[in-house]
Amino acid sequence: MSALSERPENPVVGVPEPHESAVGHVTGTALYTDDIAARGDALSAWPVQAPHAHALITGMRFEKALQVPGVVRVLTADDVPGINDAGVKNDEPLFPTEVMYYGHPVCWVLGESQEAARLGAAVVEVDYDPLPSLVTVRDAIEAESFQGPQRLTRRGDADAALASAPHVFEGVTEFSGQEHFYLETMASLAYYDEGGTLYVQAGTQHPSETQEIVAHVLGLSNNEVAVQCIRMGGGFGGKEMQPHGLAAIAAIGTKLTGRPVRLRLNRTQDMTITGKRHGFHVSWSVGFSDEGKILGLKATLTADGGWSLDLSEAVLGRALCHLDNAYWIPDIEALGRISKTNKTSQTAFRGFGGPQGVFVIEDIMGRCAPELGIDPAELRRRNFYVAGQDTPYGQPVRHAERMHEIWDQVLENANFTERSTEIAAFNAAHPHAKRALAVTPIKFGISFNVAAFNQAGALVLVYKDGSVLINHGGTEMGQGLHTKMIQVAATALGVPRSAVRLAPTRTDKVPNTSATAASTGADLNGGAVKNACEQIRDRMAGVAATMLRTSPNDVRFSHGEVTALGQHDSVTFNDVAKEAYLQRVQLSASGYYRTEGLHWDSEAWFGSPFKYFAYGAAATEVEVDGFTGAYRIRRVDIVHDVGDSLSPIIDIGQVEGGFVQGMGWLTLEDLRWDSSDGPGRGRLLTQAASTYKLPSFSEMPEEFNVTLYDRAHEDGVVYGSKAVGEPPLMLAFSAREALRQAAASFGPAGATRELASPATPENVFWALQQAAARGVDMPNDAATAPEPSLAGS
Numbered sequence: 001m002s003a004l005s006e007r008p009e010n011p012v013v014g015v016p017e018p019h020e021s022a023v024g025h026v027t028g029t030a031l032y033t034d035d036i037a038a039r040g041d042a043l044s045a046w047p048v049q050a051p052h053a054h055a056l057i058t059g060m061r062f063e064k065a066l067q068v069p070g071v072v073r074v075l076t077a078d079d080v081p082g083i084n085d086a087g088v089k090n091d092e093p094l095f096p097t098e099v100m101y102y103g104h105p106v107c108w109v110l111g112e113s114q115e116a117a118r119l120g121a122a123v124v125e126v127d128y129d130p131l132p133s134l135v136t137v138r139d140a141i142e143a144e145s146f147q148g149p150q151r152l153t154r155r156g157d158a159d160a161a162l163a164s165a166p167h168v169f170e171g172v173t174e175f176s177g178q179e180h181f182y183l184e185t186m187a188s189l190a191y192y193d194e195g196g197t198l199y200v201q202a203g204t205q206h207p208s209e210t211q212e213i214v215a216h217v218l219g220l221s222n223n224e225v226a227v228q229c230i231r232m233g234g235g236f237g238g239k240e241m242q243p244h245g246l247a248a249i250a251a252i253g254t255k256l257t258g259r260p261v262r263l264r265l266n267r268t269q270d271m272t273i274t275g276k277r278h279g280f281h282v283s284w285s286v287g288f289s290d291e292g293k294i295l296g297l298k299a300t301l302t303a304d305g306g307w308s309l310d311l312s313e314a315v316l317g318r319a320l321c322h323l324d325n326a327y328w329i330p331d332i333e334a335l336g337r338i339s340k341t342n343k344t345s346q347t348a349f350r351g352f353g354g355p356q357g358v359f360v361i362e363d364i365m366g367r368c369a370p371e372l373g374i375d376p377a378e379l380r381r382r383n384f385y386v387a388g389q390d391t392p393y394g395q396p397v398r399h400a401e402r403m404h405e406i407w408d409q410v411l412e413n414a415n416f417t418e419r420s421t422e423i424a425a426f427n428a429a430h431p432h433a434k435r436a437l438a439v440t441p442i443k444f445g446i447s448f449n450v451a452a453f454n455q456a457g458a459l460v461l462v463y464k465d466g467s468v469l470i471n472h473g474g475t476e477m478g479q480g481l482h483t484k485m486i487q488v489a490a491t492a493l494g495v496p497r498s499a500v501r502l503a504p505t506r507t508d509k510v511p512n513t514s515a516t517a518a519s520t521g522a523d524l525n526g527g528a529v530k531n532a533c534e535q536i537r538d539r540m541a542g543v544a545a546t547m548l549r550t551s552p553n554d555v556r557f558s559h560g561e562v563t564a565l566g567q568h569d570s571v572t573f574n575d576v577a578k579e580a581y582l583q584r585v586q587l588s589a590s591g592y593y594r595t596e597g598l599h600w601d602s603e604a605w606f607g608s609p610f611k612y613f614a615y616g617a618a619a620t621e622v623e624v625d626g627f628t629g630a631y632r633i634r635r636v637d638i639v640h641d642v643g644d645s646l647s648p649i650i651d652i653g654q655v656e657g658g659f660v661q662g663m664g665w666l667t668l669e670d671l672r673w674d675s676s677d678g679p680g681r682g683r684l685l686t687q688a689a690s691t692y693k694l695p696s697f698s699e700m701p702e703e704f705n706v707t708l709y710d711r712a713h714e715d716g717v718v719y720g721s722k723a724v725g726e727p728p729l730m731l732a733f734s735a736r737e738a739l740r741q742a743a744a745s746f747g748p749a750g751a752t753r754e755l756a757s758p759a760t761p762e763n764v765f766w767a768l769q770q771a772a773a774r775g776v777d778m779p780n781d782a783a784t785a786p787e788p789s790l791a792g793s
């Protein structure tokens with residue numbers, strides 16, 4: 001066992017601890033960026049948003065705005081002292097001369113209040129020269145409007161495999177994006193301290209990059225800007241890249257006025273300005289053997305990138321690396337490309353391309369199983385990786401056996417065989433309601449697919465009273481990272497959890513950090529926190545050895561007591577800290593961690609980009625109403641692999657939340673953009689909770705059983721744990737597959753089963769109508785039904 005993954009006796013990790021801010025969250029004492037901003041005398045910033053999908057800006061006039069009481073000034077490109085770009089790829093002008101999407105902010109008004117700024121923005125006059133626009137990914141493919149490099153993943157000879165396969169199927173799979181709908185919208189607050197440091201408090205998953213972009217926009221060096229993130233009310237990937245430009249707007253305002261400037265988007269601004277999950281268009285052909293083994297796959301994946309690249313290349317990369325999900329595909333050729341459309345710049349969203357890749361293969365499984373005459377659960381299992389096989393990009397699938405064990409366990413927990421029989425009986429007795437139970441697997445690669453990002457730092461301080469304060473480079477967005485880091489520090493120092501406090505994430509404490517993303521927050525920052533704690537503990541062991549008259553190697557730290565092997569005497573951690581201070585032994589340390597063993601050649605599309613894979617499986621039962629397509633999620637059983645959990649309550653919450661968020665994407669949330677040629681072309685039509693349906697209590701599974709896979713120790717990761725943030729989202733494919741199967745049960749057995757995405761009641765209704773149309777004993781009115789809609793593509 002590695003030193004990193006080995007746990008001491010009675011560790012504080014693994015204890016079911018509540019979230020460190022749980023009480024603050026429910027009582028309202030936990031503060032968010034705009035809570036702090038609202039207490040001061042900050043100016044407020046408000047955007048002027050363009051009413052065109054694509055246009056040149058030919059003029060702007062501010063006289064009327066400046067006459068509005070309380071308006072202080074208008075920020076434009078002329079006010080940018082440094083580089084006018086919100087990103088790092090030079091394709092995202094912060095103040096554009098060309099409008100690239102409907103709602104694109106063209107300038108910002110500063111006011112004494114949000115209301116003054118809003119009224120000012122309403123009377124800014126902008127002249128536009130409209131240009132032709134591309135709204136759907138299909139339009140972009142037709143116009144060959146692409147951005148960034150194209151990528152090819154290839155193994156063997158897919159053409160030959162398809163030519164000789166006994167069963168070949170072709171299809172197009174399309175699905176749309178997803179709005180993050182974090183409860184806290186984008187927010188930042190900028191101000192100067194007395195020494196001239198520009199401080200930015202921001203809701204950002206990537207404080208170091210916010211710092212970097214604020215610095216380049218203002219023409220400053222990084223040491224003149226400090227970014228702090230106390231916590232976020234959800235990020236879900238939406239705050240990995242896109243807070244930077246908004247923070248820079250607040251910072252420019254501060255530089256020009258000398259006043260603190262606050263910028264908080266309202267919900268509609270957030271939905272119309274910021275990027276979402278990428279929708280994809282995928283065409284594929286697949287070959288199966290008579291036994292249902294996949295022989296070959298060819299596919300072209302086109303991501304809908306929106307107007308600029310931001311994280312699209314990396315998202316596409318992860319999609320290509322998750323096209324296999326848990327399945328061995330001997331011969332494969334998949335091309336990936338990013339379309340450029342006149343929409344918000346699509347960005348990271350929980351799973352980061354993984355869900356999009358998995359969508360394709362799970363759609364293929366669900367559509368082809370009936371044609372092959374094989375039960376879908378059995379078809380999936382037959383194709384699982386076995387020990388010794390590699391992914392298409394060359395990474396050995398370590399612990400492939402876990403997928404099989406988890407699968408067996410979820411079938412058992414869910415009583416799969418018995419309930420399948422009951423469901424068949426229910427369906428036979430109910431012509432107008434059908435149930436189905438579907439199981440899907442997930443295998444998800446953990447590490448950033450950009451190797452350099454896989455590093456982290458921490459700063460740990462032990463005060464001479466023995467109390468501990470930790471800083472690390474990760475941000476808290478509700479996922480419980482800070483709780484886990486407190487547990488890691490308490491374990492490594494051998495103090496009780498109550499002895500450790502955690503200070504907000506800031507770039508002037510820990511520099512050059514990576515985004516808290518790719519689910520790696522605990523792996524990376526946990527490694528760094530543990531490293532810092534161990535430096536201090538080792539020094540303290542020297543002090544304690546003298547106090548206990550033993551050798552430093554024989555000193556043990558646990559729950560605030562320091563003991564020597566084979567001795568009854570003990571001293572307290574606090575006494576050792578005080579003594580260390582008196583002896584002039586350093587009680588602080590900066591820690592560092594880098595993930596070992598990664599290598600990746602993005603040109604050859606080959607290597608081992610992931611430290612390990614996280615595995616899981618879910619069994620979901622639904623009931624569909626034949627008259628409306630409305631459905632209920634009757635029961636969900638999940639078995640998920642989090643290694644040896646650092647914090648079980650947190651991890652179960654992540655599994656539940658991830659599943660429900662995935663279910664939202666796949667079954668409810670329906671992004672619609674105006675693709676007409678009318679004046680609203682390119683406008684996001686679903687720009688509030690009134691038209692964008694999120695999962696709520698009423699959509700929760702009626703029975704929801706989450707089991708953490710045991711005997712799951714992961715060697716080489718902090719205290720044997722595994723990342724949990726994103727993988728469970730993809731367990732929600734079981735809900736989509738159950739809906740597909742239930743809709744199909746309205747018709748005869750054996751034909752392919754298509755289901756448009758998202759599987760809203762409306763789309764489920766059209767799917768069941770089509771199924772029924774194939775039967776003889778149901779009234780057939782599907783002849784008049786429209787094709788299933790492929791919304792939002």
Ligand code: MTE
Pocket residue numbers: 233234235236237349350351477478479480481516517518519520521522654657723724725726
């Ligand atoms: N959980 C909550 N409550 N809120 C969030 O914003 N973000 C998810 C996931 N779980 C998120 C969440 C995403 S996209 C990622 S990458 C991980 O948390 C990031 O945190 P971690 O690396 O600490 O798991």
Ligand code: HPA
Pocket residue numbers: 240311314318348352447448449450453515517518519
């Ligand atoms: N996840 C999240 N963010 C990233 C990744 C990833 O895999 N790669 C680069 N940025």
Ligand code: MOS
Pocket residue numbers: 205235236237238240348349350351352516517518519726
């Ligand atoms: Mo998560 S999409 O990697 O922030």
